[in-house]
Amino acid sequence: MTGFWQTLTGLGDKLAAHILLASAAIALGIIVALPLAIWASRSQNVARAALGFASLVQTIPALALLALFFPILLSLRAVFGDGLPTLGFLPALLALSLYALLPILRNAVTAQTNLDPGVLEAADGVGMSFSQRLRLVEAPLSAPYIMAGIRTAAVWTIGAATLSTTIGQPSLGDPIFAGLQTQNWVLVLAGCVASAGLALVADALLGLIEKGFATRRRSFWAGGMVAVLLGVSAALLAQFGGRDDEDTIVIGAKGFSEQYILARLIGHRLEAAGYAVEYREGLGSAIAHNAVASGAIDVLVDYTGTIWTNQMARKDNPGRNAMYEAIVRWEEETAGTRVLGRLGFENAYGLAVESEWAQDRGVADISDLASCAPNMVIGGDPEFFERPEWIAVRDAYGLRFAATRNFSPTFMYNALRSGEADVIGAYTSDGRIAADNLTILDDPRGAFPSYDAIILLSPEAGQDPQLLATLEPLIGAIDVEEMRRANLSVDREENKLGFDEAARRLAARIGF
Amino acid sequence: MTHSAGPVLEFRDVRKNYGALDAVADVSLAIATGEFVALVGASGSGKSTLLKTVNRLVEPSAGTVLFEGLDVATSPLPALRRRVGYVFQSIGLFPHMSVSENIAIVPRLAGEPLSSDRVGELLELVELEAEMRSRMPDELSGGQRQRVGVARALAGEPHLLLMDEPFGALDPLTRNALGERVRRLHKRFDLTTIMVTHDMAEALLLADRVLVMDGGRIVADETPQALLEGAGGRIAQGMVAVPRAQAEKLARMSR
Known part of the structure; x- marks a missing residue:
């Protein structure tokens, strides 16, 4: 348990980066969603198009959305020059903002359409201009609903931000991914606890602001806002306080x-x-x-x-x-x-089987494997079956397996031991090949490159x-x-x- | 009828159509300063639509509305609406503002915050306790809310007071008291008042002049006295017959 607490308290840097990323994404989401919601409240078509787009974005898995911004930003370099970052903060920010858009937009549009028409007529009737009506009537009456949307967006964004590790943005996903890789559950647990804790705190503070708006208690919403600002400022300070990034x-x-x-x-x-x-x-x-x-x-x-x-x-x-x-x-x-x-x-990539099995069956190289393959399940890391190396090997030896299954590299070895896979696309420098008593099958046709x-x-x-x-x-x-x-x-x-x-x-x- | 003549409000061939349907069909009408006019008709007769052309909550399809000699279509909208007090059928208090904030909204929009004394005065005019000022609308009864609505309409010191079914949602006792109150305020501030109602009895009891609308047209324009004496035509008399019959029945019962 002391290891866990040590790991958890050592996550300060990641936590700060996570807070900054998530809050920037939510802020950008708000900045885009609110004017869009006002526009949508004046036009059915805009409402349909905006909500349709936001819902569509929501159906893209967060991991894919994050990865998609790499090629998008890379192609945008033609416009903005080579200074445009393609990894790290910028793509993570853009993807997460898109993700945060839907709940904010949907609640804002719903709040607008649910405003009492009698109250809106009264606002016009007493002589409010468009902007006065927005500021004095529509905004305060919609605020609690919009805050509820922001709350939902915050919880989603804080969770999804852990995935930004995969595109090179430090976050609380770092310990989760590193721990998953090495089956270091303390690391995974610390990352999850920190991320979930952050989500709970954000939810509580934003809930306080929402309640303050709904019951018109200034101390609630102002207090919640101050606490949120303090948290973000602390993260900013931790992230950039007295450090020179140049070298x-x-x-x-x-x-x-x-x-x-x-x-x-x-x-x-x-x-x-x-x-x-x-x-x-x-x-x-x-x-x-x-x-x-x-x-x-x-x-x-x-x-x-x-x-x-x-x-x-x-x-x-x-x-x-x-x-x-x-x-x-x-x-x-x-x-x-x-x-x-x-x-x-x-x-190198190599096909690994349990040594005992290879001896029993007299399988020494990949061409021997071809005849047993139709009754076997092959496991690989998530990239493996898409890689040209695998396609080359498959075609060179005419391999037809009963099924292919993806595992994270760590679980692949467990899968072989537990029989969920009969052969795996292993890595030749992996220590578990000797430790688990595995055999890398020879590749007589040289289908795997070096x-x-x-x-x-x-x-x-x-x-x-x-x-x-x-x-x-x-x-x-x-x-x-x-x-x-x-x-x-x-x-x-x-x-x-x-x-x-x-x-x-x-x-x-x-x-x- | 001792008020100075000259129309404060004039409708010239005002028409409002929604597709093929004429909600208001070519209404021409002049209303003199100081008149208390009731605009009576069944649902869908066009009375609310006609009223709303005055402060342009409804823009007419054709024709002009003149308020104090000026075409309302060319008046700056917020300024026009601040000069015309409006009491809403739905009451329309802002639920996130206290009673005093609601009352003070029109002067506030004009950039002239209302003094606390003046709020107290307005509350007194509509017979509300001074301590009501800090209450929120959802803490008030329906009658109290519409009293606040009337105070809000008067806060900008308008010359013209428009009321759209102002007492429709109130219980009969409150309704009667508030009607009487408004009538006295009308006199006290030399207002010109137009009240839309579907209740002929209310119109007869409060107004100096009763306009009856049917199918977007004005079918009768009479004093209450003349209507009771049989003027105004078939539709108007059909409306007068109901309260008259009720009154006679009540009179017989109390004999």
């Missing part, structure tokens, strides 16, 4: 343990060299790569096979070294991204000689055994390490 190096990590550990390993080295460091963790694979190219993050560990098949859309397999050389050139030419070098290990771990630097970071010098020693320094051991130390069920500690132990073992 901060942003290190990206995709959503699996190895990425978290390597990000910390790089981060610790940079900190020791005097850099300020920030992490953007839990990013999707494609988003992470584009983020380096666009400069939204400065450093990322990526994998040659991933870039080869996903970014370069290549289907051939020229061999490990030729592929690496081609990628270095391609990165340099297309985005000016710099490949610093290979870390020394591969984290996956050398490489350090990618954004165009700007690639020009910094001190940074290059600081990271240079990592090249060729990590072999697959060390990586597996480090991965297992955070993935195992007993006595698991935090990412920082795992990174420190890895650094010590490889001689830093």
Whole structure:
């Protein structure tokens, strides 16, 4: 339990970022929804169109809505220039504001249509102008209903904001995603408790304002507003108080343990060299790569096979070294991204089965698997079955499985053990392959490309000689055994390490 | 009828149609300063619509309305409405404002806040206790609410008072008392008053002049005395017959 409280109280930064993101999104939602509601109250067509659009947005899963803003903002760079951020705060803000729109808009429109027509006629009859009627009669009478909408929006937004972790915006989703990855339930629980607690507090304060409006008690609504403002100001202070963001190096990590550990390993080295460091963790694979190219993050560990098949859309397999050389050139030419070098290990995709099962059935490689496949369930991470590598392997060996199932990388191994999947798309550097007594099936046709771990630097970071010098020693320094051991130390069920500690132990073992 | 003549209000060929339906059909009419006019008719006869053309809560389809010699269509709207006191059928008190805030709204809109003394005076005029001023509308009875409605209409010191079924929702006792009260205020402030009602008895008892509307037209324009003596035509007499029969029956019963 002490671990839980320690983790919870260590979430101050994430909480502050979460509060700022959610309150900015709700504020933007209000700014858009209220004039729209006034317009809608004067025109049936506007009301229908606005409510229809807001309802449509609501049907898009929040996670997808957040992800969609990356390509949208990327294409908008044609208009606004390359300074437009495509990851982090801006896309999260826009997506969450759209999400907050519906409850505010719907309540505001309903409040307007439910106003007593006799009272509105009286407002005209005593000589109020349009704006006087709005300010003196319609606004105060609608306020409690609008506040109820804002309350709903606040609770939704605070919950959905946890998903903004996936597009590189720090939030209370960070511990949830990191914890889910490593089955560190303390971390997940701390993130959930903090997020839910924040939602409850916001709901109570906004409820106080609503009650103050409804019963016309100034002390209620003014008190609620002051408390909300104080909370947001405290978050602002915590976030920006006395910190210089100029020289901060942003290190990206995709959503699996190895990425978290390597990000910390790089981060610790940079900190020791005097850099300020920030992490953007839990990013999707494609988003992470584009983020380096666009400069939204400065450093990322990526994998040659991933870039080869996903970014370069290549289907051939020229061999490990030729592929690496081609990628270095391609990165340099297309985005000016710099490949610093290979870390020394591969984290390839491979099909893993339980070793005992493989021996019983005499299955040694993927071509042996093809005949058993129709009776088997294959599990993969959420990206796996969409990736060109999987399609290439499937077609090369003519694999037809009874079913495919998606699991988060962590649960994939549990699924194999519990029989919910018979074969999984595993990662070769994963510590659980040895620990769970799994076998990676050979790939005699070379359908999976090689996956050398490489350090990618954004165009700007690639020009910094001190940074290059600081990271240079990592090249060729990590072999697959060390990586597996480090991965297992955070993935195992007993006595698991935090990412920082795992990174420190890895650094010590490889001689830093 | 000692008031100075000259129309304070004049309707010239005023028509209001909703599609093919004429709610008001070519009404021409002059109302002199100081008159207390009752506009009587069945539901849908167009009486409320005609009344609302005066302060442009309804814009006429054709024709002009002149108030104190000026075409209301060219008068700035808020200013016009502040000069015309209006008592609403639905009472229409602002539920989020106290009694005194409701009463003071018209002067407030004109940028001349009403003094506390003046609020007290207006409350007294409509026979409400001074301590009512801080009450909210939902703490009042229906009769008290419409008294506040009348005080609100008078607060801007209008020359013209329009009342749309002002006592329709009140119980008979309150109705009678408030009617009498309004009649006295009319006299005291030299108002010109137009009251829309469907109750001929109320019209006969309060007004100097009774206009009967039917199908958007004015079908009778008589004094109460003349109506009781049989003038005004078939429709007007049909309306007068009801209270007359009731009065005669009551008179026989008390004999």
